[in-house]
Amino acid sequence: MSYFALSGLTGCIFPASGTSNYYDVLFSDQNIISIYKKTISPNINNGWQGQFIVEVVYEGYSQIFNFASDSNRNDFYVYVKNAA
Numbered sequence: 001m002s003y004f005a006l007s008g009l010t011g012c013i014f015p016a017s018g019t020s021n022y023y024d025v026l027f028s029d030q031n032i033i034s035i036y037k038k039t040i041s042p043n044i045n046n047g048w049q050g051q052f053i054v055e056v057v058y059e060g061y062s063q064i065f066n067f068a069s070d071s072n073r074n075d076f077y078v079y080v081k082n083a084a
Contacts, residue, residue, distance in 0.1 A: 002029055011072025012065055029080065033057045037077045039070060056080060 003026040040051040052073035055064045067073035 003027065011068040012076070013068055027056070027063065031058050032080060033059060035077065035080050037073060039073075054080065 034057045036055045036057075038053045038055070040053065042048045042050045050070075052067040052070045053064055054067070054073055054077050055062055065073075065076065067076065
């Protein structure tokens, strides 16, 4: 079991489903039920910026993380997938 904070994740912009208040919260990888990754192509709704997202589903809630690049997102996805 290990813990991770958003502030320690390379390329993590913000928790998309929360506020910056979650940036230093420690998340446990022990209670992960499933994870998903998604790429949202640049469009007018997101200011023509691509979004690279991982959703981590825990018991009772989920957290969506937005990354600066697909490689940062994929590194985190592999880390979480191995922990789950």
